[in-house]
Amino acid sequence: MPDQSIVLSVVCPFFNEEEVVDFFMEKIHQVLNTLDLTYEIVCVNDGSLDRTLEKLILAKKSYPNLRILDFSRNFGKEAALTAGLDHARGKVIVPIDADLQDPPELIIDFIEKWREGYEVVVGKRVDRSTDGLLKRMTAQLYYRFHNKISNQKIPENVGDFRLITRRVVEAIQQMPENQRFMKGIFAWVGFNTCVVAYKRQKRRAGKTSFHGWGLWNFALDGITSFSTVPLRVWLYIGSLIALISLVYGSYIILRTLVFGVDLPGYASLLVSILFLGGVQLMGIGVLGEYLGRIYLETKHRPQYIVDKEY
Known part of the structure; x- marks a missing residue:
């Protein structure tokens, strides 16, 4: 007081x-x-x-x-x-x-x-x-x-x-x-x-x-x-990756129709899987950071405990 x-x-x-x-x-x-x-x-x-x-x-x-x-x-x-x-x-x-x-x-x-x-x-x-x-x-x-x-x-x-x-x-x-x-x-x-x-x-x-x-x-x-921007940014990252995938998928379909089927590249497939897996884990990590803050806040614990005052 x-x-x-x-x-x-x-x-x-x-x-x-x-x-x-x-x-x-x-x-x-x-x-x-x-x-x-x-x-x-x-x-x-x-x-x-x-x-x-x-x-x-x-x-x-x-x-x-x-x-x-x-x-x-x-x-x-x-x-x-x-x-x-x-x-x-x-x-x-x-x-x-x-x-x-x-x-x-x-x-x-x-x-x-x-x-x-x-x-x-x-x-x-x-x-x-x-x-x-x-x-x-x-x-x-x-x-x-x-x-x-x-x-x-x-x-x-x-x-x-x-x-x-x-x-x-x-x-x-x-x-x-x-x-x-x-x-x-x-x-x-x-x-x-x-x-x-x-x-x-x-x-x-x-x-x-x-x-x-x-x-x-x-x-x-x-x-x-x-700030909630770190959460929102994953919407844009996901949208960008989906757009790139759509464009690349359209290219593969067009190339297949024109030139026929060739042997798929296992290296590119592995890189794509690892890349997307890493992106997903990063997104989960950011989500977990905010979720962790919510979890701690819901406990309603005191911010500090004073043992003694002199």
């Missing part, structure tokens, strides 16, 4: 971030103390296997406005972010990662834009030189591909780092889906939005928990959450 005495809630998911906890706490408080408003920091420990929770509890002794949500296990960043939004009590909420690649100083600019009347202030990474070349290229391709096939566009190079008002949070809470893609959800709810550009920094300490396979699955979640 919102607390009228708290203006700003900073929400930060943690997963195996013991090396960065002290740096994050020092930096975020240094920035927030320059603001003339009351604030809280909601840290969500997403089932960390290292000393992250221990260090967060220790930090709470020095920073009494720190709140810690400890999950019963690892539920993933999207669930951790959702929990942070659900438990935040401020009038405005700023999600931020613990690695300090998104500069906390930008929160000052976010607050200024909010005071100008904006309900959503997003941080856009105009310089991602600290990320690897492969990561930058794949991210750019993903944003372009997603926005081509989805009715809901996601701003390019915009992550979870943003300011949103209580009204936006309440709109997000009306969305009941369990399998959540927060970047798409943030964009879907809309509201009066402005952009603040910034340069992405190097990770302050520790290592990222996102790697190639995890990012690929994350991208699939984003595509299947906000």
Whole structure:
């Protein structure tokens, strides 16, 4: 529930971030103390296997406005972010990662834009030189591909780092889906939005928990959450193959009538069977991806379980 005495809630998911906890706490408080408003920091420990929770509890002794949500296990960043939004009590909420690649100083600019009347202030990474070349290229391709096939566009190079008002949070809470893609959800709810550009920094300490396979699955979640084009495209692929088969079949009939019957080619027949089998399996795979999402949603399981709150 919102607390009228708290203006700003900073929400930060943690997963195996013991090396960065002290740096994050020092930096975020240094920035927030320059603001003339009351604030809280909601840290969500997403089932960390290292000393992250221990260090967060220790930090709470020095920073009494720190709140810690400890999950019963690892539920993933999207669930951790959702929990942070659900438990935040401020009038405005700023999600931020613990690695300090998104500069906390930008929160000052976010607050200024909010005071100008904006309900959503997003941080856009105009310089991602600290990320690897492969990561930058794949991210750019993903944003372009997603926005081509989805009715809901996601701003390019915009992550979870943003300011949103209580009204936006309440709109997000009306969305009941369990399998959540927060970047798409943030964009879907809309509201009066402005952009603040910034340069992405190097990770302050520790290592990222996102790697190639995890990012690929994350991208699939984003595509299947906000687009049915991957399903529809198989109608066109099937129609095209049927048309090609009709044309080729007409050619064979015509050739047979004119030149007679010749020995059929077993190699071409084998290639055709394998090709069509592969296409069918791909179509079933795409259908299975959507069916799996429906299956998980029908269970109505909670998005997360909070074991303890400190």
